Amino acid sequence: MTAQRRLTPAAFEDVQFDGGVLGTRRETNRTVSLMDQYTKCKSSGRIDALDLTKKGIPRHRFWDSDVAKWVEAASYSLSTHPDKRLAAKVNEVADLFVAAQQPDGYINSYFTAEEPENRWTNLAGMHELYQAGHMMEAAVAHQKATGRREFLDAVRKFADYIGTVFGRGKGRKRGYPGHQEIELALVKLYRVTGEKRYLTLSKYFVDERGRKPFYFYEEAAKREKEDHYNRENMGLQDYAILQADRPVREMSDARGHAVRALYLYSAMADLAGETDDAELLGACRRLWESVTKRQMYLTGGVGQQRVFEGFDVDFSLANDTAYAETCAAISLIFFAHRMLQIDPRGEYADVMERALYNGVLSGVSLDGEKYFYANPLAVRAGVNMAAHHADTGKLYERAAWFGCACCPSNLGRLLASLGQYVYSTEPKAAWVHLYAAGSGKLDLAGKAVTLRQKTHYPWDEKIRITVNVDAPTNFALHLRIPGWCRKHNLKVNGRGIQAAVTKGYAAVQRAWRDGDVLELTLSMPIERIVAHPQVASDGGKVALQRGPIVYCLEQCDHNANVHGILLPDSAKLTARYEKDLLGGCVTISGKGVAPVTAEWKQALYHRADEASLKPTNIKAVPYALWCNRTPGYMTVWISRIPGK
């Protein structure tokens, strides 16, 4: 079986959005968040820190990566929407990276200014290779957006230098990063430059990882001073947090820090696809199953717990203490997207869509200026371990910025490059993974095909796709039939057709003529969802989903405490588009029952037969949109009353 990458994602520059959820969010990202993030990087000292001519200012071991990710995000945006003011900022920052480069190629503002003697002595904790990876991704994007080569040349020189430091050759360090990222960045660099050595270096980092003797142990033993990361007694559990407890090809369970894990798995998929490595793809598949079949929240959030921002154990999916870092959901999209190109199965696109519309978009406020780091599925009175603080009495809300500010610019780069997730191509086929108003110009082995989507998806079930070709073109149009959809309907030029659905995609093969119209209806009734019986935290509960959208109850829409509401299976639920609510969205209404606080007075516990349940109106809003009004309690999972 081949592991070769089969599909090619569309270039995001060739995909346009016409409003809709994705288009609107991308637009807010472009017009608000990107400058907002620049301003906060600037005011927090992250950009000045990069300027090595400035002395005596604070610098931090992973600030460079925040700035690099912002350059990457802003460059993507410049590629689709030229913007002189933004371009000036981007170039200014790219120049700082170039200026910070040392004669041997090294770039790292913290080590160069603060601890030049300690370069590469603490890979486990100091994020040097992680930062290098983000610089490479930024430089690739910057060159593509601006045509300027300086930053790209600088990171190539950096990568070449790294290649002289690390590897199995004599005198080299057999190290690998404590926080993965450079592995997938090197694949990008390889794709842009065609230089195979970058692919080889990526493969080295991936395959060296977790071998014995453990590099992180060896390097810690060599360091003289004690520091936070110098754990001579690091045990297997600690290596597992860094996915460094065993070789990656032997992994079956996703464990440890979630973002590191998913960046690693993404790189593994990249390498499997580039080098036709079926064994490596096998490991990717096992890890995919572990993440998505045993450890993923309904929202696509992953990494259940905050102790080490990571995975927990199978079926441990607590809602109120859910960590589900925004970056982790984004990384899951990276992984899903790579797997999808190798092996186009609906389940990869399903997860990609689930994470995008729910656990990723929840990460940023509608106004584009506030962010979630953790994305819990329930908020209640009291200590919320997800909330990165243990303040009592404070309800969880989005923050304007973070000390560890990885999530905002990760959202920035995902949203600015969103187009690539919508379509893929093969020489004689086009694939539609996501439905969104807009258009994509695709290149089918030299033949230009434009697909124009007209739809109110995800609020509406109808999608109308117009095909534009220069001349009649024979190709297969693969349309994703989402896993959540029980009934779909297809028409070409007004006439119903039958198209076999294989692995989640309906293929319509024909000689397409310019102006052909395909109408797809994806039936999206409101569904009550239950979780696997081993998920303790969702026992006896249902969640509401309609199409790809997961819903929640927010306290501001309810009289009864949302956590006390019970929803009968028999209760009729109604979906309604509310154009003035939360930027326009479909809400779900119905009637449940709930206890009445006013009846309780001075008792904490009552006999059930002495406490009444009264009918109460329920109104559910999309999870991604919660906390854009009055902060309050929230729950995705609702107690269920089974029975017709």
Next chain:
Amino acid sequence: MTAQRRLTPAAFEDVQFDGGVLGTRRETNRTVSLMDQYTKCKSSGRIDALDLTKKGIPRHRFWDSDVAKWVEAASYSLSTHPDKRLAAKVNEVADLFVAAQQPDGYINSYFTAEEPENRWTNLAGMHELYQAGHMMEAAVAHQKATGRREFLDAVRKFADYIGTVFGRGKGRKRGYPGHQEIELALVKLYRVTGEKRYLTLSKYFVDERGRKPFYFYEEAAKREKEDHYNRENMGLQDYAILQADRPVREMSDARGHAVRALYLYSAMADLAGETDDAELLGACRRLWESVTKRQMYLTGGVGQQRVFEGFDVDFSLANDTAYAETCAAISLIFFAHRMLQIDPRGEYADVMERALYNGVLSGVSLDGEKYFYANPLAVRAGVNMAAHHADTGKLYERAAWFGCACCPSNLGRLLASLGQYVYSTEPKAAWVHLYAAGSGKLDLAGKAVTLRQKTHYPWDEKIRITVNVDAPTNFALHLRIPGWCRKHNLKVNGRGIQAAVTKGYAAVQRAWRDGDVLELTLSMPIERIVAHPQVASDGGKVALQRGPIVYCLEQCDHNANVHGILLPDSAKLTARYEKDLLGGCVTISGKGVAPVTAEWKQALYHRADEASLKPTNIKAVPYALWCNRTPGYMTVWISRIPGK
């Protein structure tokens, strides 16, 4: 209104138990746990640390308190059950305390050996006054049990010395303990010695607490070296953890470290009762409401969270992350018992009984050798923040011992002195607070009254009390009618009587003759309990209770995951005494429904209408007895299907 203490608790030495839950647990405590705790104190170095002639051995700032509490516990046991082997150990340890005393009266093995220059420089963190309090309680018990005065004399000298160090007088430190305890110990010392200065010193510590300028800030500023407790930037939140953010008379909400809080409240009740201080009693009442009406688990567990082992906010009562330290439930009994003597209301005894039979007895295994520090109300797969560790994949279990070993000896001293909680007296009245097979010799203003209880309570609803008097004696017998009891029945010498129930007690006033028999029936059907609508974690759920016993579902009794079981309100539940199970207990059986794991295969989420619920047998066991078989999942709260 008077705040004077009205009732006098029975001397525990005069109360006997004839088997039953309390008698059996007390017997295991006496025959197993006390020597077990001595052995572990010895092998962990705690006892050697007290011997100042030993040099170069490990010592710890609060080890003395563990040993003192063990002396207290063992002394209580010696008072009821002489035991030469135990007495030898107790005297050996008491002698070590006496030998450790410095010429000025100071006793503290850690500071004397390790940091003599830092005595009293860090009251917030170093537990010197806390340890002193436990020595006082131990010495009082030791003198009473053995008649030997040396230890008591030593702690009196220590207390007198403390009185010269602290206070409002010139040259004294205006300090108070970071961990309360000495306050209630000084009241005990006052009661035994009659020396009012101990009461005055206690009152000083209580009333000085939380005044501005904050002593803990001032002392931290004075220390030169930085240490864990030296937080110059301590904020109001940090003072609140130590109940030192405001004067105690202004407190209304129980906040901060739960054991510290409840030791403080107990001392406040002691002082209110001794000095007829209505204002202080008012604060106690407000704090009682805060603890028991807004922050107490159904099991009587308190202190919801582990961040600072403390209270959280109102109605925050998460089950899986419940901390509910064993010591905190014990401290709640101390507080309840003191309030009950001042103002005999059933609600105080109800809480005392609830905590005792559930959240306290859960703290020790049936074999008497393993302990819970935290007492969660649910155990599931994954990280359990209550468990004092973040090991993934490890299910929560009792431990043989702890680095911070406060709970075992606290259980030891409670169980060894259990008799005092059963009865109280007034000159012309006897009060029965707890029902348990056994007898109590009471002294009603010089008149001897013995009450003999024959009952299988808490498993059975019938209690037969025989009154023994030397001559016919007129007194009121106050019998507690528990808050959980909806219907009771009283007979004297076989004839039904009506007795008014006032504040939870039925009073039977008569000229009692020797051999009079009172039969009390406390109807105890199985009850489904619901929590206040604002308790998010119990939303849509019921718990099972029968009499004072709270039940739970343990995984080893169930096929379905206990967290997925739903219990219809209409399901018939049956109570059955099983003599061979868990030392003999009443279990509750019935039929619920649950999803079937085998049906699920490879999906984490399903549509509700595609996943079936099948009937499943439910068997609930007393919460206090959980984790005495195969460790596994557990839940007190069960998803409910409302409706007749």
